[in-house]
Amino acid sequence: MSQEIEVLEEVMERNTRLAREVNADLTRRGVFAVNLMGSPGSGKTTTLLRLIPLLGAPAFVIEGDIESDIDTRRMTAAGIRAVQINTGGACHLDSPLIAQAIPPDAKGYLFIENIGNLVCPAEFLIGEHIKVLIATLAEGSDKPYKYPLAFEKADAILLNKTDLLPHVDFDREYFTAGVRKLNPEAPLFPVSGKTGEGMATVAAWLEEKAKAVLAGEA
């Protein structure tokens, strides 16, 4: 088994090294990069479609999927610049894929929508300044306890599909306690991709965060 572990460690190290280079380059160019993570169907694309028009700067989206260009077509139909990455089978994006996908004229915000997966994406840096995790009321309140790494590493957590509250069994207190055990500080934003509720608050937070990070204050 030690050969396996060695090979995996090499892959991780190469990935982290390139991620740091990508991140430094984006910072130099004044581009703020967000690694957007969440389960399949958590509403990552819908959230971006809601958020981007609220931001005071242009945005570019890298859409990560195993297959299909459905999400990129949704973005471009809304007038948002986007490019698709298909991993074929890989369960997360990595920095070599991202390094090739960033356009030379990117400005403002770079949103990277990772593969829908609550496990693997949290393990790999891809050049981002912050990680944003989307969880949903439909997934149930025990997710932080079962998938701790994604919740631990998030710089902000969106609790999406608040419109479903009357129709699902969701224990908000239990969910929040699970999040806070892993991550005492990240803001937790209730949002609804369907109604748009809460999105303006997230957009305002993102703008402040981008300013602070790019100014070297956070």
Added chain:
Amino acid sequence: MSQEIEVLEEVMERNTRLAREVNADLTRRGVFAVNLMGSPGSGKTTTLLRLIPLLGAPAFVIEGDIESDIDTRRMTAAGIRAVQINTGGACHLDSPLIAQAIPPDAKGYLFIENIGNLVCPAEFLIGEHIKVLIATLAEGSDKPYKYPLAFEKADAILLNKTDLLPHVDFDREYFTAGVRKLNPEAPLFPVSGKTGEGMATVAAWLEEKAKAVLAGEA
């Protein structure tokens, strides 16, 4: 990169070899094994809690999670024998983990609830006779297009959370067309973990399938 690929292929081959041994042993003992896959929060545990009491034979459950024993506690509270596997970080179960977890006195049905993940679990045999995939209305109708392998490999697909139909945007025709392109034959069962709708039909199908498979007819 070729060293990486070689090492990964070795891991896959070892896994497949052991999975076939586990499967042959279960068949000999008359135990029917189901690999239950689905996204985080798709309702795998709730579905098992609904299905198992409807089956005419005892069942044993292996609960796979990154962390926590929440699901095993739910099973044992309902009087169902279960054991927990925590992978620590791994995004799927594998056959060495399963080989160790099967109790020597297992009888009837063995349900293996895989890690909540629509990507990795579909790639690894774990000794099962059939794979059952749970998708949900809340995840949206484009999932077969984005996560094809899980849909392609499933022997049955449960479309869960039908109770949410009035409250979500779900295009059943688009979903079904996506499934059928990948998998023309697997039965597609609409179910609700919340209300129990459709579960009796699934249980009856499972009983027929178990009989046929263990008799060497399927």
